[in-house]
Structures are given as structure tokens and as C-alpha cells.
Amino acid sequence: MVEISAPVSPVSEGANQADSVKMSARDVCVYYGEKQALFGVNLQIPTNEIMALIGPSGCGKSTFLRCLNRMNDVIPIARITGDIELDGEDIYAPDLDVVELRARVGMVFQKPNPFPKSIFDNIAYGPRIHGFSSNNKTDMEELVATSLQKAGLWEEVKDRLDQPGTGLSGGQQQRLCIARAIAVKPEVILMDEPCSALDPIATAKIEELMDELRSDYTIVIVTHSMQQAARVSQRTAFFHLGVLVEEGDTDKIFTNPDDERTQNYITGRFG
């Protein structure tokens, strides 16, 4: 694949303003084999805001999220049509390097998935593969420390960085995964139901963390909890049966939605 990011990145930095669009999707359809999972989704994701994707199970919100960093490429039977752009650049363009895209659009998964390595190596893994000078030991230690600090995990693990990441509690593991994603210095962080496996205290910590991260990153979160969407996000998109029903300011979606289906969902009539 051809490296194309170098000439493009100045443009992206120029467009990096508070109310500008970070990613945009036009007419995105996704098929799993014969079955169509998404029907012509159009959505713009604003820079440095948290966008929540809500909807009942199987509505396509996770599918859409996985389109944003081409994680659906991993699934052999998935097929995608339409355009998705990151800073105005088509991420499905044939000459785009998917590895580089994923470094810019990081991801945190539903279930914490720390690698079977030490806490330190879990964080250092991403920077190392992207050529962060691994011979400079103190720089790496600093990067690991700042990433863990940003993820609010530093105080809890600073004395045991050499212990396996799999030995942490569920909430700690998820924050480790967030720290791992941050260490690569992405522009966008995708979160696929990051709190569904966590208890309320760990959830509160992660929500707090997301609010802090917002100043540096654009965040897209898929969540089953409408309270969580209302608490953390500035904009909300409601999916139903593979269709993007409605998208707008979180306050408006939760108080005065335009569509009846949205109204029914947020008042708990289905889903």
C-alpha cells in the first residue's frame, strides 16, 4: 500500500476546529453476506465532541462504529458501500493504508481485552509498532506514565507496571485499554459499549474520563444506556433496524425528538 498520509495531514490540522466536522459518512450501507445491516446512513461527527450512538440491540450502531476504522474488514463476509471521510479524506479509498487509519482512529471494545503482557507492555505495544524510538527508554516510560495518567489508572498501577494486564479488575482493565488507545495518540476514539461489563463505580470513572478526554480527542461511543448517553454526550444519533432515524443535540433528542420512534425508544416503550 502507498503511504499517503504525509501530504494530507497539514490539511487535517487546519480543519481541526471546535465546530468543524471530523468524520462524515455518506449513504453507508453494510451487508453481512446476504443480509443488509445498515441502510444508507448519513452522519457527521463533530470535532472534539462526544457523539453517542443509541438504539435497540441489532440496530446497526456497532456495525456503523466498526465502519469508522474499517474494523469490519476483519470479518470476511462484510461488504460496505458509500463514503466515509476522515478530515475530508476517503478512508475506503483503495490507496489508503488501513493500518495507518487505525492508528488515527483508535478503538476501545465492549469487553476489556488487555494483551497477555505486562501493564507496561500493553501500553507500549502501540507506540512501539508505530516506530516510537524504543531505544530511548525514559521517553517510553514517560509516554506510558502520561497515558496511564490520562486514563486515570496511574495511581493504582504505578508500582506494578511489570505485572500482567490480565490480572487487573474489569474496570481497571478497561481503563488500561483506554490508556493503550491514547498512547498511540489517535485523533478519534471509538468506544463500543465500553461500560457494559463494568459495575457502576467503574462506569462513573470511565464517564468522567471521557469528559476529560474530549478536549483532545473526538469520541464516538455506542451505548445501551440512555442515561449514559445523556450524561456524557453532546450529540446523539438514534439507530433503528439499520436505519439512522434521528441525529441531533443530545438535549434535544432526549427532551423533544422529532421522530416518534425515537420518542418511543427513549421513553422505554421498546428496546
Added chain:
Amino acid sequence: MTTQMIFLILLLAGVAAFFYGRMRARAMTVASAEKFHSRPGHHGFYVTIWTMLPAFFLIVLWLVVAPLVVRWAVTNSLPEAATASGESVSLIMTTVEQLSRGVTQLEEEDFDRISSGAMTVQEVMRSKGVLVGSDAKPYMLQAAILDERLSANSHLFLTLFAGITMIGGFLYGRRGIAPRARARNAVEQVMTLGLIAASTVAILTTAGIVLSVLFESIEFFRMVPPADFFFGTVWDPRFSAPGRVGGSDGQFGILPLLWGTAYISLVALMVAVPIGLMSAIYMSEYAGNKVRSIAKPLLEILAGIPTIVYGFFALVTFGPFLRDAGGLVGFDIQASSVLTAGFVMGIMIIPFVSSLSDDIISAVPQSLREGSYGLGATQSETIKQVIMPAALPGVVGAVLLAASRAIGETMIVVLAAGIAANITLNPGESVTTVTVKIVSQLTGDLEFNSPQTLVAFALGLTLFVVTLGLNVFALYIVRKYREQYE
């Protein structure tokens, strides 16, 4: 009635009892207002159990005990002169038992001929088609008659008692059919015992094999000191000449054999591990479903080829090829060499490595792959730095299992490794293995009282301990790994 006939009747009675019991229970269920605790089938089986099991155990017990009683009685009936003459009682009894097979055919005049001395017992019995030794004496004939009569009576009683027990059991079981009878619990208990018995058979067999090898080995170590066996560097057992009992002329050092085994296994692993592991990585990470569904079974066919066929291949094709190829580059390789046997054995164990590793790599959770991709890692970085470290313990287990397979492998090395017990580093030379020597020590005319033969058991025991240790270690590692993700 023969014993087989008794068993057959018992079996048929059991089947009949089942249908009778079920039918009766059904009829009672319909007629009775009370709800039955167990299903009709349980009641049927309950009757079967009572019909068959007590009679079965009685017969088995009888068949074990009755011959002992008869033998005791016959031994006591022997004239004192016979036992006093110094002849072994067990030898006399063997002849008596041979005689007892023919005594029913003897007639009055045959006895007259023997008592008059006109014919010997042996001649008389031969005329009836029964062969006995020349040491058969007239008094033994009396014992044989007693033996025959007691045995026949015993059998008659057995038939009688077995029949009574069977009928009694049936009646007892039949009386048990009642609404509140817990037939299901009883039946399930008996079934559980049956299952336990079945699994005990495998365990007892293993124990039996180990013990028999162990006892023969102990016999060997009485003749050859263990230190000479385990630390000796010379393998030269000489010949086990019949009649030359206890001639410990040979030297029985196991080290050259262990060295050969280890060396060949090492070459085999050096072939199998890279090829097997790489094909496993390809199968689990890169290959599409179509390729995988065809290639994996094809690879596993290798495991289904009989090892003797690999042996042919090594002997006829690969060995000469290696020799000629070595000759071209000025490297002296014998047709039967470490390289020949090791390579062919390596090919044989590829499926062990690849198939197990493939399963283990596939079992690494998809979330780890996605987590790594999500950080912008390439597929090869993901495999090398995330998947393989996660799969490593399982892969090590797979390699150890393959190693224990290689160590115990026999046919390939018998044909391809050679028979000279060398300790050499040169892979082009011929060595021999523990298994080859077990085969050669146990082939031909044998006497199981010379160290030349018994050494095979000591070798087998050593091999068993080594492979058992490897297997236990491998299973321990694989299990530890499994716990991590399930």
C-alpha cells in the same frame, strides 16, 4: 448344559423380564389411581436386574471357586505313596486333569488291561484319542475318575442353583413393581456402577501393563546392576543362547540408545516444529475458509498413514536420496542415518504440531486480534506480538506431545535408523534407538530368563516413564493455558 448355554439363557431371561416388567408396570399404571414414581421402563429394567445380576454373580463365583474345591478334593484323594515319592503334586495334578478328559470313554475291559499290565495308561488313552504323558500311572486314573465326577456334579449343581437364583430374583423383582417403588433410583444406581466398572477396565489395564513390565524389569535388575544399565555407555548384549542361563556376558548400557532416541527426535522436531507451526499460523490466521476446509484434512491424512509405510519411504526412497545428495556435496551420509530417520519422522509428526497448534491459535479470543488491529497493528505484528505470546503455552504443549510421539515411534526407526548403538554427533551416521532394540531383543526364539531378553522390559519401562513424564507435563501446560480463556 454348557456354561455358554447358561449365560445365553440368562441373557434371554433378562430381556424377557424387561418386557414383562414394563408391561406389568404399564397395566398397573393404567389400573391404579395412584401416580407411579418411576416410568414403566424403569420397572422393566428393575426386574431385569434382579433376574440377571444375582444369578450372574453366582455363576462367576462358582466358576472361580468350584475348580479349586474339586482340585483340593482330588489332591487329598491321592494315595500317600504318590505324594511321598517326592514327585511334585502340581505335575501329578496336571496329568490327572489331562486324564479326566478321557476317562468317560474308558470301558470295563480297558481298566482290566491296565490293571493286568497288558497296556500302559498312555497306550490306552491314545487308543481313545487322548494324548497324555508317559508318567501317567494307574492310580492317577482313579483320581481322574473322581475329578471328572466331581466336575460334572459341580456343573449340575451350578445349573440348578443358577436357575433357582434366576427365578427367585425374577419373582423378587416382580413383587417390587408398585406405585411408590423407587425403581428409577435403583436402576440408575446400578447403571452408575456399570459405568464405573467400564472406566475401571481402562485404568486396571494400564496398571496391569505397567506392573507386568515392572516385574520383568525387576527380574532384569537382579541380573544386571541398575547402575550398569542406566549409566553404561556400551550396548553389547551378545546373544541370548538357550541353555546358557544367566550368562551376563553382555553389556547393557542404555545411554547409546537414549542418545540415538534423543538425537533422532531432535531432528524430527527441528523438521516438524517450524513446518507445523507455520502451517498452523497460515491455517488459522491467513487461509480463507475454503482453503482451510480442504487443506487441514489433507494435512491430517499424514497422521493416518501407517508408520511402517513411512518406514518404507525412508528405507527405499529418502535414505538413498539423502546418501546421493550428501555424496554430491562431499558429505558422507549413510542410507540409514540420524538424518533419514529424523526427517521422515519429522514429516510424520507435522500434523500433531500443526493440528493442535491450529486449534490453540484459533482459540485465542478474537477480541485480542481486534484490540491489536484497533491500535493500528498490522496482521503480522498482531500474530507475532499478541497471538503467539497468548498461544505459546498451548503450542509448547503441542510440541511436547509431538516429542513424546517421536520418542515412542518404532517402525520408522526400525527400518531407517540402523542397528549400531553409537554415540555420535555426526547426523550422517547410523544410530539406534530404545524402540529398535526392544524389537530386536524380543524377536526370534526367546527364553524369558536371560538378561538379553529381559532387558527389553527395562528399556520399555524407561521409555514409558519418559513419555509419560512428557505427556503429563504437556497436558499440564495445555490445561493451564485453557483456564486462562475459558
